[in-house]
Amino acid sequence: MLSENIRRNAEHYVDAGGFGAELARLVGYPTESTTTEGRVAIKAYLDEVLTPALTDLGCTVTEHANPDPAGGPFLVGTRAESPDLPTVLCYGHADVVEGLGSQWSNGRAPWRLTVEGDRWYGRGTADNKGQHLVNLTALRLLLAERGELGFNLTMLFETGEEIGSPGLAEFAATHRELLAADVLLASDGPRLDADTPTLFLGSRGGLGIELDVDLRSDSYHSGNWGGLLRNPATTLAGAVSSLVEGHGRIRVPGLRPPELPEEIRAALAGVQVAASPGDPVPDDGWGEPGLTPAERLYGWNTLEVLSLGAADVDHPVNAIPARAKAVLQLRYVAGTDVDRAAELITGHLAEHGYSMVDVRITGRFAASRTDVGGPWPRWATALLRETTGGNLAVLPNIGGSLPNAVFTDVLGMPALWLPHSYPGCLQHAPDEHLLVPIAREGIVLAAALFDAIGHPPAEHPLPVRGQEVVR
Known part of the structure; x- marks a missing residue:
């Protein structure tokens, strides 16, 4: 289990304003992947934000050209502690969608963090700057506490996810050795709802x-x-x-x-969708007959x-x-x-x-997912349920799409996605925001997963290295 000291430090970093101050700086870079100005900002974001953050984690940082001229560069940070230790690959994206500045309400703006109660408003707060900042913060806290991670770390940042990840699959195929890992642990997309920590294993x-x-x-x-x-x-x-x-x-x-597999039906049993205030109500009689709303959204x-x-x-x-x-x-x-x-x-x-x-x-x-009954999903589910007191949704995939297939199909590793946003965050729209309680809890959950990989508790031994991913 995560030490109480790390948990307290994680929560204090949010409560004392440290996380919000960092997020404000990240939001200030208008990293739109669809504009010339945005690509200049992306380069600055890599050089001035991500490279120092990875260096502070003890990573060797390299920037790589994109094999597809439609996409931007890739940034890779590697921290090697021992060849005998497991390797974790983390992923995030530096680019955001168009700011839509004139459409934000109540004086808010896409490139300025606005704090209103438990909401941080700004472009990229939820997708994806706030999410990869959660993971960077968790790793930083672990290093400060233990002096080492207990695993080898590779962090991959792309700069064109919002335009379809051009070149990512080709880059991964060419750099298999650089990106080789036992498991992907990444954060993007939404939780099931604002109150439910979620682990998902792929995307439609x-x-x-x-x-x-x-x-x-x-x-x-x-x-x-x-x-x-x-x-x-x-x-x-x-x-x-x-x-x-x-x-x-x-x-x-x-x-x-071809079918709705029994293991998917079992994983989705009891999952309630559209449960947050303000969510539209699913329409009766719409979609595939005989399926629950969760099965229609995540399994069909x-x-x-x-x-x-x-x-x-x-x-x-x-x-x-x-x-x-x-x-x-x-x-x-x-x-x-x-x-x-x-x-x-x-x-x-x-x-x-x-x-x-x-x-x-x-x-x-492409659609892809890691087998819900596979060793890494079983391990992460047990660990997160213990950390949250049982409050966890495990989804075979999200309804939307992510470049998950690059990791499962091209690189051949199991993928665990721990999202730090929620369906009502307004990503891609005006007034995008991150919820403070989710960020606060997210750092704790990410730290718990990272720490259990580096220092496996007796009750949660790591999966045997080299086990194949079952899909």
Whole structure:
């Protein structure tokens, strides 16, 4: 168990204002990965914030060029204590989404930390600066207490997560030896809710799908030509409903998961979603029948219509439009084969009379997860439940997406994600914030995991090194 001294120091660092002061400095760097100015700020963030932080942990720090010109550099810090000790890989990202400064409310601003009660407002507070600061703080406290970690540490920071992590998989494949570790311990994404510490083991994937019904170059009067000319908007509506019916159930067999495994169903038993104040209420009768809300969100696939339109919907005229388009997204769990998605969708539409609909895949990120029954998840679950007094949610994956597959599939290691945010944090939106109680508890939980890896208690021995990841 984590020593009371480390726990007190962790909580005091937040309560006395030290953590907030550090976070304010980090937020002050406008590290948008989508702008030229942001990339300059990213370079400064690596040089002025992360490199000194890693050096203070006794790490050797190296910066690496991205093999993909669309992405920014990678920063790697390594602290080697002994080849006989386990190695932990940590991950974070320095970039943030667009600040949207004019849209923040009550005088708040994206690049200035604003403290209001138990909320720290600012871009990156939740995604991801506040989260990797929690882990850096926990490691720093352990070193101050013990003088050593008891494990080898590798910390990887990327600078393009918000634009899809370009080059990360290729970089990992090229630098397997540099990034080799027994386990990934990282923090991103949300907890189940604000009050429930959460361990998740992967992420759903995402597939962008564009449907285009481009039938003619001109629009024609709906009175003179209605009933004679195929309407692209009507056709598009029918095509979409053949893919996903009006109550959210996927109709294309190949876009559905093969099954809901019993171990996933067991892991999600009793998990309550949308439990925080202000969360929308899940709609009855929506999505896959026979599944609980948690199973639909964390264990199943969903096909969502992100946009759909023809002509000018705000100023319609009496004419049959020439063209209609829709953008859909498949959120899918590990085990779903999406390599032939375009072919499957095109064939399904043709079978239902919609061969005139063009299908294009616009982007993809992979789904992956570590086996919930694997040795590292079992170890971390037992340790965290003891630390929290039993208050812990264990999720096979989150509903959103992260570059988890880089670690599980490319580097071949189990992945443990300990998030320090919550679903209502407004990440990617104006008024993004981090909750003070979550940061306070998060440092304690992160320190407990790190310390138990370096100094395993008798009741929680580490998994045997070299055990394979079961997926």
